[in-house]
Amino acid sequence: MPAHEESSNPLARERAHLAASRAALRAMREDVQALDIRDVTANWVNAAVLQSQIDDRIKALADLSHTPLFFGRLDYLHVVGAEKAEGSEGERFYIGRRHVHDAHGDPMVIDWRAPVSQPFYQASRNNPLDVDHRRRFGYTGGELTAYEDEYLTDPSETEQTSKLLQAEIERPRVGPMRDIVATIQPEQDEIVRSDLGGTVCVQGGPGTGKTAVGLHRVAYLLYAHRERLARTGTLVVGPNRSFLHYIEQVLPALGELEVQQATVEDLVAARVEVRGTDESAAAVIKGDARMADVLRRAIRSHVTPPVEPVVVVRGSRRWRVPAYEVEEMTAELLARDMRYGAAHEALPQRIAHAVLVRMEEAGEAPDDRVQNAVARNPAVKAAVKAVWPAVDPAKLVLRLLTDAEFLAAHAGGILSDDEQKQILMVKPARSVKAARWTAADAVLIDEAADLVARTHSLGHVVIDEAQDLSPMQYRAVGRRCSTGSATVLGDLAQGTTPWSTGSWEQALFHLGKADAVVEELTAGFRVPREVIAYASRLLPAISPGLTPVESVREAPGSLAVRGVAAEELDAAVVAACEESLRHEGSIGLIAADARLPALAAALGAAGHAYLSPGEETTAASRLTLVPASLAKGLEYDYVVLDEPAAVVDGEPDERTGLRRLYVALTRAVSGLIVLHAADLPEQLA
Numbered sequence: 001m002p003a004h005e006e007s008s009n010p011l012a013r014e015r016a017h018l019a020a021s022r023a024a025l026r027a028m029r030e031d032v033q034a035l036d037i038r039d040v041t042a043n044w045v046n047a048a049v050l051q052s053q054i055d056d057r058i059k060a061l062a063d064l065s066h067t068p069l070f071f072g073r074l075d076y077l078h079v080v081g082a083e084k085a086e087g088s089e090g091e092r093f094y095i096g097r098r099h100v101h102d103a104h105g106d107p108m109v110i111d112w113r114a115p116v117s118q119p120f121y122q123a124s125r126n127n128p129l130d131v132d133h134r135r136r137f138g139y140t141g142g143e144l145t146a147y148e149d150e151y152l153t154d155p156s157e158t159e160q161t162s163k164l165l166q167a168e169i170e171r172p173r174v175g176p177m178r179d180i181v182a183t184i185q186p187e188q189d190e191i192v193r194s195d196l197g198g199t200v201c202v203q204g205g206p207g208t209g210k211t212a213v214g215l216h217r218v219a220y221l222l223y224a225h226r227e228r229l230a231r232t233g234t235l236v237v238g239p240n241r242s243f244l245h246y247i248e249q250v251l252p253a254l255g256e257l258e259v260q261q262a263t264v265e266d267l268v269a270a271r272v273e274v275r276g277t278d279e280s281a282a283a284v285i286k287g288d289a290r291m292a293d294v295l296r297r298a299i300r301s302h303v304t305p306p307v308e309p310v311v312v313v314r315g316s317r318r319w320r321v322p323a324y325e326v327e328e329m330t331a332e333l334l335a336r337d338m339r340y341g342a343a344h345e346a347l348p349q350r351i352a353h354a355v356l357v358r359m360e361e362a363g364e365a366p367d368d369r370v371q372n373a374v375a376r377n378p379a380v381k382a383a384v385k386a387v388w389p390a391v392d393p394a395k396l397v398l399r400l401l402t403d404a405e406f407l408a409a410h411a412g413g414i415l416s417d418d419e420q421k422q423i424l425m426v427k428p429a430r431s432v433k434a435a436r437w438t439a440a441d442a443v444l445i446d447e448a449a450d451l452v453a454r455t456h457s458l459g460h461v462v463i464d465e466a467q468d469l470s471p472m473q474y475r476a477v478g479r480r481c482s483t484g485s486a487t488v489l490g491d492l493a494q495g496t497t498p499w500s501t502g503s504w505e506q507a508l509f510h511l512g513k514a515d516a517v518v519e520e521l522t523a524g525f526r527v528p529r530e531v532i533a534y535a536s537r538l539l540p541a542i543s544p545g546l547t548p549v550e551s552v553r554e555a556p557g558s559l560a561v562r563g564v565a566a567e568e569l570d571a572a573v574v575a576a577c578e579e580s581l582r583h584e585g586s587i588g589l590i591a592a593d594a595r596l597p598a599l600a601a602a603l604g605a606a607g608h609a610y611l612s613p614g615e616e617t618t619a620a621s622r623l624t625l626v627p628a629s630l631a632k633g634l635e636y637d638y639v640v641l642d643e644p645a646a647v648v649d650g651e652p653d654e655r656t657g658l659r660r661l662y663v664a665l666t667r668a669v670s671g672l673i674v675l676h677a678a679d680l681p682e683q684l685a
Contacts, residue, residue: 014073014137015144017094021069021108025100029061059257060098067253068139070096070109071182072120075133077153080116090132095120097181097254112181113223121189128152136182180212181254183525191519192216196225196460199516201488201504205549206535206666207526211633214462214489215247219254221460232459232484235260237267237477239465242614243633247464264473265439267480268446271394276436280498280652282422286440287470287499289510290414295448297410298400299340302389303330310383312355312374317362319355326351330387341452344388348375351383393448394432397441402428443472446479455479465633466490466507470499474510486513493543494632496660498652522547526635528555531672534684535665541683542659558671566677569643570602576640576673577608577623583670585637586617586624590664592646593627599642600625632663639668645678658683 037050063069076090093110095117100109110117119129132153138146184192191213194200200217204210218236222229236259238244244261251259265274278286285291310321329350333343352374359366374380400407402425411420429435437445449455461481463469467490469477477486488508492501501507508516524532529551536548564572573589580587589610591599603610603625611617611624613634626634628647641647641664648657658681665672 011144011147014147017108018069018144020102021094021096021100022063024102024108025061025063025069027103028100029058029063032057032061056257059252064253067097068137068142068144068182069100070094071137071139072096073133073135073137074117074120074123074131075135077130077132080130093117111223113220118189118193121184122186123152124186125152180209181216184213184216185209185523185525187519187521187523188213188216191521192220194517196221196228196485199486199488199508199511199513201466201490201508201516201518202521203491203504203518204489204521205491205493205524205546206532206663207524207551208521208549209525210489210491210521211247211464212250213521214464214487215250216254217487218259218460218462219251219256222256222259225459229459230258232457233260234258234460234462235262235458235480236462237262237264237464239263239468239632240630242630243465245614245616246634264469264476265442268442268476271445271449272432272435272437272442274437274439274442276438276441278438278440279422283438283440284470284499285415285419285423286438286444287472289471289475291444291472292447292475293414294400294407294411295396295444296451297414298396298406299391299448299451300334301410302340302391303334304387305330306383306387308383310351310379312377312379314374314377319358321351321354321358325354326383326387329354333388339450339452339454340391342454344384344390347388348380348384351375351380352377391448391452392432393445393452396448397445398429398432398435400444401425401441440470440472443470443476446476447472450479455482457481457483459484460486462487462489463511464489465494466501467492467495468497468500468632469507470497471501471506471510474501474507475512478510478512482512486511486516488513488516493539493546494659494663495543496629496632496651496656496663498656500656500659520547522550524549524551525553526669527551527666528553528558528668528670528672530555530559531668532666534559534561534672535662538658538662538665538681538683542655542662555670558668559674560672561674561676561680563676569675569677570598572675573599573640573642574602574606574608576675577603578606580638580640580671580673581623583638585670586622588624588626588631588634588636588639588667589642590626590628590631590639590647590667591642592650593629594650595642595646596625596627626667628660628664631667635667635669637669638671639664639673641665641672641674643676643678644674644680644684645676648681 032054035054037047072095074093074095078090080091093116094108095112096109097112098109099107099111101107119131120134123129123131123134132151134150134152136148137144188209191200191202202210202213215236218234222234238247238261240263244263248261306323306326309323310326312319329347333346338346349371352371355374356366356371400410401423404424407420407424458480461477461484463477463486466488488511495501504518508514532549532551539546539548562572577587577589589599608623609621611621613624613626613630615624617624624636628650644661647661647664648654651657651660661681
């Protein structure tokens with residue numbers, strides 16, 4: 001339809017288009033379900049692969065009742081891509097989460113990732129991008145109930161804040177995290193659509209949408225580079241399983257089903273079972289990038305210069321490769337800095353080649369089969385075992401952490417004597433299986449394994465809450481995208497581990513992406529202005545120089561700070577939860593981990609059931625009891641924060657405690673009640 005035409009009842013027309021689009025999507029799905037592959041596959045393997053692809057396509061074409069099929073409309077002044085002749089008619093496109101076409105192949109809904117959709121996010125009165133008219137739609141319970149128009153080329157129209165956009169941002173949060181595809185802002189859109197070849201680091205304070213931006217970037221890259229990423233794979237790395245459960249529905253809502261999700265612990269836990277924990281000091285040392293040098297030294301120490309020649313017997317002939325020649329081969333492999341395992345595989349071929357040269361000099365004509373046979377000769381295998389023995393990564397790390405002399409031999413000049421003592425196991429284990437491995441140990445084993453054999457690289461990796469990773473953890477994730485790219489998301493002010501990064505430059509160096517572009521999001525769309533301003537009082541103490549978030553949302557009365565007597569605190573917290581439950585949406589009661597048993601008992605005594613982080617909120621069950629240690633990355637419509645001083649005291653040092661408090665203060669979307677019996681931290685005064 002030309003851009004200037006409109007029916008006398010616009011809302012009825014838009015509802016009709018929604019109904020027709022849903023019918024078209026159903027038809028697309030039914031067409032895929034009706035495919036008969038019996039006559040087009042050569043064998044059962046091909047049939048299984050094709051059926052799996054069909055099943056994925058059917059899932060991607062599901063019409064999710066809670067997800068509007070389209071959320072916007074663009075009326076262009078001219079036909080897109082055509083010469084802009086005066087008097088020519090424009091085009092109209094509905095923008096949604098996936099492409100939908102009718103029986104003739106004509107588009108009814110355009111995927112938000114398509115180039116023609118980008119002006120929905122980028123067009124403005126100053127730069128309308130040939131868009132005459134932008135329309136946003138409002139939904140209630142899946143029904144289209146409102147629309148809002150913006151005429152970008154009409155000089156008489158005044159610029160206003162979109163009420164529908166604001167309502168969508170403020171819509172109550174029940175259930176897992178939802179997509180922000182209808183509310184992406186221009187600065188977010190530029191990050192989402194940045195090229196696959198480059199790594200992007202997004203520094204964003206609470207409520208700036210950095211997590212959603214990262215997930216939408218994955219969805220965009222899968223759209224723009226689907227074949228390449230289908231071969232190489234994509235991965236989202238989150239801080240914990242609760243967080244991954246919270247975000248897991250975003251990509252399926254956008255039609256993307258093939259993205260892996262894991263924690264760093266998941267990535268490195270394949271070789272050993274993590275059953276122990278480290279003291280903070282030991283964990284910091286184990287997470288230090290210097291440990292990579294210690295491991296490299298320890299692995300290369302297994303290479304031993306040969307002392308005897310290699311004598312290969314074939315038939316009646318004996319072929320001799322002197323020790324000095326094998327030593328030259330060994331030195332050359334060391335100088336090439338190959339993976340230890342690759343060199344272990346290469347050395348027998350080098351020795352075999354030297355034997356073949358001697359055969360040729362003696363008048364024989366050996367071929368490649370002879371060389372491979374010589375490489376498998378017992379004498380050659382014995383020589384390689386003595387000179388370049390195989391190394392088991394877990395056994396190597398176990399020896400480093402239990403044998404003080406071995407550790408000193410390879411950590412000398414890298415770790416101090418005191419640091420070496422800190423990381424030695426208190427109770428040395430006799431075997432890999434018997435050891436009480438820690439999460440930091442598993443990362444060391446992963447590093448050692450990569451020194452032996454290269455880790456498989458994916459096409460793109462998203463790392464969320466990245467400020468909390470240690471240098472060795474960055475290296476572990478970086479190995480998973482060594483030939484691909486990454487999207488790094490985080491907030492330096494929310495670094496709550498003893499080893500959290502001091503700067504993005506350091507983090508990106510350890511990740512192996514030192515040339516990454518660092519973008520900063522400072523406009524807040526989630527946390528009310530009063531709440532973020534209160535939390536930002538902590539910034540000078542926890543992250544000096546970091547730009548505070550400027551919230552675009554004013555919500556008078558969204559912050560309440562109440563002091564109560566110590567003996568009344570639990571009852572006051574329960575009352576605050578009841579007060580918050582009178583509002584629509586999710587409620588999070590956040591408290592220091594040590595306070596959880598008392599608050600759980602108080603809630604139970606008052607007859608209130610509650611969820612744990614990661615459990616999905618529903619209309620009937622909206623209250624979640626959240627330990628401060630797991631609050632990061634989560635959000636709730638209303639938050640009750642118990643005893644800020646206890647949150648700070650629950651951490652090993654004041655800066656980490658204040659950062660943990662900053663996280664807890666910024667989880668609210670609509671309202672925050674702070675209750676305290678002890679004095680508030682002076683930084684909040």
